[in-house]
Amino acid sequence: xxxLDRNFNLSxxxxxxxxxxxxxxxxxxxxxxTEAELCDKFGVSRSAVREAVKMLSAKGLISSKPRQGIRxxxxxxxxxxxxxxxxxxxxxxxxxxxxxxxxxxxxAIEPEAAALAARYASADQIDAIExxxxxxxxxxENSQEDLDADIAFHISILYASNxxxxxxxxxxxxxxxxxxxxxxxxxxxxxxxxxxxxxxxxNAIKNRxxxxxxxxxxxxxxxxxxFIEEELASKQE
Numbered sequence: 561x562x563x564l565d566r567n568f569n570l571s572x573x574x575x576x577x578x579x580x581x582x583x584x585x586x587x588x589x590x591x592x593x594t595e596a597e598l599c600d601k602f603g604v605s606r607s608a609v610r611e612a613v614k615m616l617s618a619k620g621l622i623s624s625k626p627r628q629g630i631r632x633x634x635x636x637x638x639x640x641x642x643x644x645x646x647x648x649x650x651x652x653x654x655x656x657x658x659x660x661x662x663x664x665x666x667x668a669i670e671p672e673a674a675a676l677a678a679r680y681a682s683a684d685q686i687d688a689i690e691x692x693x694x695x696x697x698x699x700x701e702n703s704q705e706d707l708d709a710d711i712a713f714h715i716s717i718l719y720a721s722n723x724x725x726x727x728x729x730x731x732x733x734x735x736x737x738x739x740x741x742x743x744x745x746x747x748x749x750x751x752x753x754x755x756x757x758x759x760x761x762x763n764a765i766k767n768r769x770x771x772x773x774x775x776x777x778x779x780x781x782x783x784x785x786x787f788i789e790e791e792l793a794s795k796q797e
Contacts, residue, residue: 570602570603570604570605570608571604571608571609571611571612571615572612572615573602574598574602574604574608574609574612575612575615575616575644576644576648577602578592578598578602578612578616579616579619579621579644579645579648580648580651582616582621582622582632583621583645583648583649584648587632591629591631591632592622592629592630592631592632593630594629594630595609595610595613595630598612598630613630618639619638619639619642619644619645620633620637620638620639620642621633621638621645641729641731641732643731643735646731646732646734646735647735649735649739650735650738650739656788656791656792656795657792658739659739659740659788660785660788660789660792662735662736662739662740663736663740663781663784663785663788664785665732665736666733666736666737666740666781667778667781667782667785669726669729669733670714670717670718670733670777670781671773671774671775671777671778671781672721672726672774673717673718673720673721673723673726673777674717674721674761674764674765674770674773674774674776674777675770675771675773675774676720676721676722676723676726676770677689677717677720677721677722677765677773678764678765678767678768678769678770678772678773678774679768679770680720680721680722681720681721681722681765682720685716685719685720685722686720686765686766688716688719688720689713689716689717689720689762689765689766690762690766691712691716692709692710692712692713692716693709693713693755693758693759693762695708695709695712696709696710696713696754696755696758697755701751702751706751707738707741710737710741710754710758711734711737711738711741713758713762714733714737715730715733715734717761717765717777718730718733720765740784740788741784757776757779757780757783758780760772760776760780761773761776761777761780764776
């Protein structure tokens with residue numbers, strides 16, 4: 561049993577290190593080391609390597625076939641909603657292009673979630689959104705608490721939508737927020753203005769106004785998207 565636990569832990573360490581390396585583009589030629597080379601590189605047994613390969617294959621990152629070896633799959637095959645892939649994307653200092661894609665997905669999800677929250681949120685769910693907003697108000701600008709409170713605000717709205725599919729997107733939204741907010745908040749600079757924009761979303765939900773909630777959330781995310789697009793445009797000049 562102890563040996564099985566050790567192999568399991570080694571496999572997970574290898575999954576993390578190799579998965580992050582793939583996300584960071586360290587294997588752009590699609591080729592990976594052989595099974596024997598991976599054993600030497602990570603100091604693990606063949607069984608641990610095979611288990612790690614299975615895990616990474618399930619995430620769409622790699623494939624392993626006879627006479628082809630282990631290969632990195634094309635990015636469109638990656639399961640980018642997988643929590644591990646999202647975390648590795650965050651840790652790899654994503655490009656502005658990835659940040660833009662994050663925000664584009666958010667803008668397709670969160671305004672409608674806010675509208676649904678205005679219709680269906682319970683009193684306790686509205687209280688949770690308000691509590692996150694209060695944390696934002698009291699947090700020091702650009703601090704960890706400010707970031708955590710901002711994320712809690714948006715995730716609380718997903719839960720308040722009472723739509724199980726939106727709730728299941730919480731890991732993606734958390735990562736997208738953690739990445740994008742850390743880049744866009746310093747650009748905005750005005751903490752009181754950011755809190756006020758979030759308060760508009762909250763008040764619309766509290767007052768059961770779906771259209772205003774949707775519009776307020778759309779404006780909130782669109783402003784961040786504009787900052788990213790301006791940054792991308794400046795780098796192309």
